[in-house]
Amino acid sequence: MKNQGNPQNSISTGLGDQNRTMETILETQGLTKKFGGLTAVDQVDIGFRRGIITAIIGPNGAGKTTFFNLLSGLLEPTGGEIIYKGEVITNLSPEERSQKGIARSFQLTQIFPALTTLENVRVAAQSRGKSSTTYNLLTNAEKYGQFTNKARDLLKRVGLEEEFYTRAGNLTRANRRKLDVTIAFATDPEILLLDEPTAGMAMEEIPEVLSVIENLNREQEELAIVLIEHNMDIVMEISDTICVLADGKKLAEGTSKEIREDERVQQAYLGALR
Ligand SMILES: Nc1ncnc2c1ncn2[C@@H]1O[C@H](COP(=O)(O)OP(=O)(O)OP(=O)(O)O)[C@@H](O)[C@H]1O
Ligand SMILES: [Mg+2]
Numbered sequence: 134m135k136n137q138g139n140p141q142n143s144i145s146t147g148l149g150d151q152n153r154t155m156e157t158i159l160e161t162q163g164l165t166k167k168f169g170g171l172t173a174v175d176q177v178d179i180g181f182r183r184g185i186i187t188a189i190i191g192p193n194g195a196g197k198t199t200f201f202n203l204l205s206g207l208l209e210p211t212g213g214e215i216i217y218k219g220e221v222i223t224n225l226s227p228e229e230r231s232q233k234g235i236a237r238s239f240q241l242t243q244i245f246p247a248l249t250t251l252e253n254v255r256v257a258a259q260s261r262g263k264s265s266t267t268y269n270l271l272t273n274a275e276k277y278g279q280f281t282n283k284a285r286d287l288l289k290r291v292g293l294e295e296e297f298y299t300r301a302g303n304l305t306r307a308n309r310r311k312l313d314v315t316i317a318f319a320t321d322p323e324i325l326l327l328d329e330p331t332a333g334m335a336m337e338e339i340p341e342v343l344s345v346i347e348n349l350n351r352e353q354e355e356l357a358i359v360l361i362e363h364n365m366d367i368v369m370e371i372s373d374t375i376c377v378l379a380d381g382k383k384l385a386e387g388t389s390k391e392i393r394e395d396e397r398v399q400q401a402y403l404g405a406l407r
Contacts, residue, residue: 155182158357159204159235159324163213166199166381173199175381176213181324186350186358188368190392191378192401197361200378201326205237206230218323231260236322238313238330246302250293250312253301254284257319287315290352291345307338311345318349325349327360331367339364343371369393377401 160180166173174196181187189197202208204215206227215223222230245253258280288294291311296304301312310330317325330346331339350358362368368375369389377384377392379401385392392398 155184157181158183159215159217161200161204161213161215164200164203164210164215165212166196166203166208167211172381174203174210177378177381177383179376179383179386181357181359182374183323183355183357184350185373186346186360186371188372188375189359189361189378190363190365190368190375191384195378196381197378198328199381201237201328201361204326205235231320234321234323235326236317236320236324237326238317238328243316244301244309244312246300248301249298250288250301250304250308251281251284251297253312254287254315254319255280257316258283258287260320284319287319290348291315292341305338306334307341310334310338310342314342314345314349323355324357324359327358329361329363331362331364339367343367347371 157180161177164174164177177200189200191197199208203210206225206229210223213223214221217230217233217235222233225233243257245256248256255277259276285294285297288297291314293308293311293315296308301309304312314327314330317327327346331342334342346358346360349356360372362371372389374387375389375392376386377395377398384401385395385398387395
Protein backbone atom coordinates (compact mmCIF):
# COMPACT_ATOMS: atom_id res chain seq x y z
CA MET A 134 0.00 0.00 0.00
CA LYS A 135 2.02 2.93 -1.24
CA ASN A 136 1.17 6.21 0.37
CA GLN A 137 -0.68 8.22 -2.25
CA GLY A 138 0.63 11.67 -1.63
CA ASN A 139 -0.56 12.71 1.79
CA PRO A 140 2.65 13.74 3.52
CA GLN A 141 0.92 14.18 6.86
CA ASN A 142 -0.05 10.59 7.10
CA SER A 143 2.38 7.77 6.54
CA ILE A 144 -0.47 5.25 6.61
CA SER A 145 -2.75 7.16 4.30
CA THR A 146 -5.69 5.02 3.28
CA GLY A 147 -6.16 5.09 -0.44
CA LEU A 148 -9.02 3.47 -2.31
CA GLY A 149 -9.33 -0.16 -1.36
CA ASP A 150 -7.37 0.25 1.83
CA GLN A 151 -10.22 1.28 4.10
CA ASN A 152 -10.49 -2.11 5.70
CA ARG A 153 -6.88 -2.43 6.63
CA THR A 154 -6.38 -2.56 10.35
CA MET A 155 -2.83 -1.21 10.31
CA GLU A 156 -2.42 -2.22 13.90
CA THR A 157 1.11 -2.59 15.18
CA ILE A 158 1.95 -6.26 14.96
CA LEU A 159 5.52 -6.22 16.18
CA GLU A 160 7.42 -3.69 18.20
CA THR A 161 10.75 -3.28 19.89
CA GLN A 162 11.39 -1.39 23.09
CA GLY A 163 14.91 -0.26 23.90
CA LEU A 164 16.26 -3.13 21.80
CA THR A 165 20.04 -3.30 22.19
CA LYS A 166 22.79 -5.60 20.97
CA LYS A 167 26.41 -5.24 21.97
CA PHE A 168 29.29 -7.15 20.45
CA GLY A 169 31.98 -6.61 23.05
CA GLY A 170 32.59 -2.86 23.11
CA LEU A 171 30.54 -2.21 19.95
CA THR A 172 26.86 -1.37 20.29
CA ALA A 173 25.46 -2.60 16.97
CA VAL A 174 21.81 -1.93 17.91
CA ASP A 175 21.32 0.83 20.44
CA GLN A 176 18.05 1.33 22.35
CA VAL A 177 15.82 0.98 19.29
CA ASP A 178 12.06 1.55 19.61
CA ILE A 179 10.19 0.69 16.40
CA GLY A 180 6.69 -0.51 15.62
CA PHE A 181 5.76 -2.37 12.44
CA ARG A 182 2.17 -2.24 11.24
CA ARG A 183 0.04 -4.70 9.34
CA GLY A 184 -0.81 -3.94 5.74
CA ILE A 185 2.12 -1.69 4.97
CA ILE A 186 5.65 -1.95 3.67
CA THR A 187 8.31 -0.53 5.98
CA ALA A 188 11.83 0.00 4.66
CA ILE A 189 14.82 -0.01 6.97
CA ILE A 190 17.70 1.99 5.56
CA GLY A 191 21.01 3.18 6.89
CA PRO A 192 24.71 3.34 6.03
CA ASN A 193 26.85 0.17 6.00
CA GLY A 194 27.35 -1.16 9.49
CA ALA A 195 24.31 0.75 10.82
CA GLY A 196 22.99 -2.38 12.50
CA LYS A 197 20.19 -3.29 10.07
CA THR A 198 21.00 -6.98 9.68
CA THR A 199 21.76 -7.30 13.39
CA PHE A 200 18.34 -5.79 14.08
CA PHE A 201 16.70 -8.43 11.83
CA ASN A 202 18.74 -11.15 13.56
CA LEU A 203 17.31 -9.98 16.88
CA LEU A 204 13.75 -9.96 15.50
CA SER A 205 14.03 -13.45 14.05
CA GLY A 206 15.78 -14.84 17.13
CA LEU A 207 19.16 -15.65 15.58
CA LEU A 208 20.79 -13.34 18.10
CA GLU A 209 19.95 -12.70 21.72
CA PRO A 210 19.63 -9.04 22.64
CA THR A 211 21.79 -7.47 25.32
CA GLY A 212 18.81 -5.42 26.44
CA GLY A 213 15.27 -4.41 25.58
CA GLU A 214 12.19 -6.32 24.51
CA ILE A 215 10.48 -7.58 21.36
CA ILE A 216 6.69 -7.67 21.50
CA TYR A 217 4.65 -9.57 18.93
CA LYS A 218 0.86 -9.31 18.98
CA GLY A 219 1.01 -8.19 22.60
CA GLU A 220 3.28 -11.03 23.73
CA VAL A 221 6.90 -10.64 24.79
CA ILE A 222 8.87 -12.95 22.49
CA THR A 223 12.37 -11.70 23.31
CA ASN A 224 13.55 -15.10 24.48
CA LEU A 225 11.79 -17.39 22.02
CA SER A 226 13.82 -19.52 19.60
CA PRO A 227 13.80 -18.79 15.84
CA GLU A 228 11.59 -21.87 15.33
CA GLU A 229 9.05 -20.69 17.89
CA ARG A 230 8.92 -17.26 16.25
CA SER A 231 8.48 -18.84 12.84
CA GLN A 232 5.60 -20.94 14.18
CA LYS A 233 3.97 -17.77 15.42
CA GLY A 234 4.14 -16.16 11.99
CA ILE A 235 7.41 -14.25 11.81
CA ALA A 236 9.14 -15.16 8.55
CA ARG A 237 12.42 -14.03 7.20
CA SER A 238 14.07 -14.46 3.83
CA PHE A 239 17.69 -15.46 4.05
CA GLN A 240 19.07 -14.30 0.73
CA LEU A 241 19.05 -17.70 -0.94
CA THR A 242 20.56 -19.72 1.88
CA GLN A 243 17.24 -21.38 2.59
CA ILE A 244 16.90 -22.69 -0.96
CA PHE A 245 17.76 -26.35 -1.61
CA PRO A 246 19.44 -26.19 -5.03
CA ALA A 247 19.00 -29.90 -5.81
CA LEU A 248 15.23 -29.81 -5.20
CA THR A 249 12.77 -28.48 -7.75
CA THR A 250 11.18 -25.07 -7.32
CA LEU A 251 7.91 -26.73 -6.36
CA GLU A 252 9.54 -29.03 -3.78
CA ASN A 253 11.31 -26.09 -2.17
CA VAL A 254 8.02 -24.29 -1.59
CA ARG A 255 6.20 -27.46 -0.50
CA VAL A 256 8.84 -28.17 2.15
CA ALA A 257 8.49 -24.61 3.44
CA ALA A 258 4.69 -24.84 3.49
CA GLN A 259 4.90 -28.07 5.51
CA SER A 260 7.25 -26.57 8.05
CA ARG A 261 4.67 -24.27 9.58
CA GLY A 262 3.31 -26.14 12.60
CA LYS A 263 0.16 -24.01 12.64
CA SER A 264 -1.16 -26.18 9.86
CA SER A 265 -0.71 -29.43 11.79
CA THR A 266 -4.05 -29.26 13.61
CA THR A 267 -5.81 -28.86 10.32
CA TYR A 268 -3.87 -31.61 8.68
CA ASN A 269 -3.42 -34.22 11.39
CA LEU A 270 -6.63 -36.02 10.49
CA LEU A 271 -5.47 -36.49 6.94
CA THR A 272 -3.31 -39.26 5.52
CA ASN A 273 0.24 -38.53 4.47
CA ALA A 274 -0.72 -38.70 0.80
CA GLU A 275 -3.51 -36.16 1.33
CA LYS A 276 -1.21 -33.87 3.29
CA TYR A 277 1.40 -34.10 0.58
CA GLY A 278 -1.21 -33.25 -2.04
CA GLN A 279 -2.52 -30.28 -0.08
CA PHE A 280 0.91 -28.79 0.46
CA THR A 281 1.83 -29.38 -3.18
CA ASN A 282 -1.32 -27.58 -4.29
CA LYS A 283 -0.55 -24.70 -1.99
CA ALA A 284 3.01 -24.51 -3.35
CA ARG A 285 1.65 -24.49 -6.92
CA ASP A 286 -0.76 -21.67 -6.11
CA LEU A 287 1.93 -19.55 -4.50
CA LEU A 288 4.35 -20.09 -7.37
CA LYS A 289 1.67 -19.13 -9.89
CA ARG A 290 1.10 -15.92 -7.99
CA VAL A 291 4.73 -14.90 -8.38
CA GLY A 292 4.91 -15.95 -12.03
CA LEU A 293 7.00 -19.09 -11.56
CA GLU A 294 4.47 -21.54 -13.02
CA GLU A 295 6.83 -22.43 -15.86
CA GLU A 296 9.53 -23.38 -13.37
CA PHE A 297 7.73 -25.91 -11.12
CA TYR A 298 10.02 -28.74 -12.10
CA THR A 299 13.23 -26.77 -12.61
CA ARG A 300 15.91 -27.51 -10.03
CA ALA A 301 16.24 -24.41 -7.88
CA GLY A 302 19.97 -24.35 -8.55
CA ASN A 303 19.25 -23.83 -12.24
CA LEU A 304 16.89 -20.85 -11.88
CA THR A 305 17.90 -17.39 -13.06
CA ARG A 306 19.00 -15.01 -10.34
CA ALA A 307 15.74 -13.06 -10.44
CA ASN A 308 13.71 -16.27 -10.22
CA ARG A 309 15.80 -17.51 -7.29
CA ARG A 310 14.99 -14.27 -5.46
CA LYS A 311 11.31 -14.75 -6.20
CA LEU A 312 11.59 -18.30 -4.91
CA ASP A 313 13.35 -17.03 -1.79
CA VAL A 314 10.48 -14.64 -1.03
CA THR A 315 7.91 -17.35 -1.86
CA ILE A 316 9.57 -19.80 0.53
CA ALA A 317 9.38 -17.25 3.34
CA PHE A 318 5.78 -16.51 2.43
CA ALA A 319 4.80 -20.20 2.23
CA THR A 320 4.92 -20.45 6.01
CA ASP A 321 1.79 -18.21 6.22
CA PRO A 322 3.58 -15.37 7.97
CA GLU A 323 1.94 -12.38 9.55
CA ILE A 324 5.15 -10.40 9.26
CA LEU A 325 7.69 -10.91 6.51
CA LEU A 326 11.28 -9.69 7.01
CA LEU A 327 13.26 -9.30 3.78
CA ASP A 328 16.97 -8.47 3.99
CA GLU A 329 17.97 -6.77 0.72
CA PRO A 330 15.72 -8.80 -1.58
CA THR A 331 17.23 -7.17 -4.68
CA ALA A 332 20.91 -7.32 -3.65
CA GLY A 333 23.26 -8.19 -6.47
CA MET A 334 20.57 -8.09 -9.13
CA ALA A 335 20.85 -6.45 -12.54
CA MET A 336 18.73 -3.31 -12.94
CA GLU A 337 16.38 -4.97 -15.40
CA GLU A 338 15.68 -7.87 -13.02
CA ILE A 339 14.69 -5.68 -10.08
CA PRO A 340 11.15 -4.63 -11.12
CA GLU A 341 10.00 -8.27 -11.33
CA VAL A 342 11.06 -8.97 -7.76
CA LEU A 343 9.58 -5.69 -6.54
CA SER A 344 6.26 -6.50 -8.15
CA VAL A 345 6.19 -9.81 -6.27
CA ILE A 346 6.55 -7.89 -3.00
CA GLU A 347 4.00 -5.28 -4.05
CA ASN A 348 1.52 -7.99 -5.02
CA LEU A 349 1.89 -9.69 -1.66
CA ASN A 350 1.23 -6.36 -0.01
CA ARG A 351 -1.85 -5.75 -2.16
CA GLU A 352 -3.33 -9.22 -1.74
CA GLN A 353 -2.49 -9.92 1.92
CA GLU A 354 -4.07 -7.00 3.68
CA GLU A 355 -3.02 -8.12 7.14
CA LEU A 356 0.59 -8.86 6.27
CA ALA A 357 3.34 -6.57 7.55
CA ILE A 358 6.34 -6.42 5.21
CA VAL A 359 9.66 -5.05 6.43
CA LEU A 360 12.58 -4.78 4.07
CA ILE A 361 16.17 -3.70 4.37
CA GLU A 362 17.18 -2.00 1.17
CA HIS A 363 20.18 0.02 0.00
CA ASN A 364 18.82 1.28 -3.30
CA MET A 365 17.07 4.54 -2.48
CA ASP A 366 15.03 4.56 -5.69
CA ILE A 367 13.54 1.23 -4.67
CA VAL A 368 12.93 2.40 -1.13
CA MET A 369 11.13 5.53 -2.29
CA GLU A 370 9.05 3.57 -4.77
CA ILE A 371 7.93 0.64 -2.69
CA SER A 372 7.70 1.64 0.95
CA ASP A 373 4.91 3.34 2.86
CA THR A 374 7.12 4.25 5.74
CA ILE A 375 10.88 4.39 6.21
CA CYS A 376 13.00 3.90 9.30
CA VAL A 377 16.60 5.10 9.26
CA LEU A 378 19.26 3.45 11.40
CA ALA A 379 22.72 4.95 11.90
CA ASP A 380 25.34 3.73 14.38
CA GLY A 381 22.77 1.33 15.78
CA LYS A 382 20.32 4.09 16.69
CA LYS A 383 17.01 4.99 15.11
CA LEU A 384 17.76 8.30 13.43
CA ALA A 385 14.40 9.05 11.85
CA GLU A 386 11.10 7.50 10.83
CA GLY A 387 8.49 8.77 8.37
CA THR A 388 7.26 8.93 4.79
CA SER A 389 9.74 9.06 1.91
CA LYS A 390 9.21 12.83 1.65
CA GLU A 391 9.84 13.36 5.36
CA ILE A 392 12.97 11.21 5.24
CA ARG A 393 14.34 12.93 2.15
CA GLU A 394 13.94 16.31 3.81
CA ASP A 395 15.35 15.27 7.18
CA GLU A 396 18.65 17.02 7.78
CA ARG A 397 20.05 14.38 10.09
CA VAL A 398 19.37 11.75 7.45
CA GLN A 399 21.03 13.84 4.78
CA GLN A 400 24.08 14.21 6.97
CA ALA A 401 24.26 10.48 7.69
CA TYR A 402 24.18 9.81 3.96
CA LEU A 403 26.38 12.78 3.02
CA GLY A 404 23.72 14.15 0.71
CA ALA A 405 23.06 10.91 -1.11
CA LEU A 406 19.32 11.37 -0.72
CA ARG A 407 19.10 14.73 -2.43
N1 LIG B 1 28.54 -11.34 14.96
C1 LIG B 1 29.15 -10.17 15.07
N2 LIG B 1 30.20 -10.00 15.89
C2 LIG B 1 30.81 -8.81 16.03
N3 LIG B 1 30.42 -7.69 15.39
C3 LIG B 1 29.38 -7.78 14.56
C4 LIG B 1 28.69 -9.01 14.35
N4 LIG B 1 27.66 -8.81 13.46
C5 LIG B 1 27.73 -7.50 13.15
N5 LIG B 1 28.75 -6.88 13.80
C6 LIG B 1 29.09 -5.47 13.72
O1 LIG B 1 27.92 -4.74 14.08
C7 LIG B 1 27.77 -3.58 13.26
C8 LIG B 1 26.43 -3.65 12.52
O2 LIG B 1 26.51 -4.67 11.53
P1 LIG B 1 25.26 -5.04 10.61
O3 LIG B 1 25.70 -6.19 9.77
O4 LIG B 1 24.08 -5.23 11.44
O5 LIG B 1 25.11 -3.73 9.73
P2 LIG B 1 24.20 -3.46 8.45
O6 LIG B 1 23.47 -2.21 8.70
O7 LIG B 1 23.41 -4.67 8.12
O8 LIG B 1 25.30 -3.20 7.33
P3 LIG B 1 25.26 -3.49 5.74
O9 LIG B 1 24.49 -2.36 5.15
O10 LIG B 1 26.70 -3.45 5.36
O11 LIG B 1 24.62 -4.84 5.51
C9 LIG B 1 28.98 -3.56 12.34
O12 LIG B 1 29.96 -2.74 12.91
C10 LIG B 1 29.43 -5.00 12.31
O13 LIG B 1 30.80 -5.10 12.05
MG1 LIG C 1 23.24 -5.94 6.42
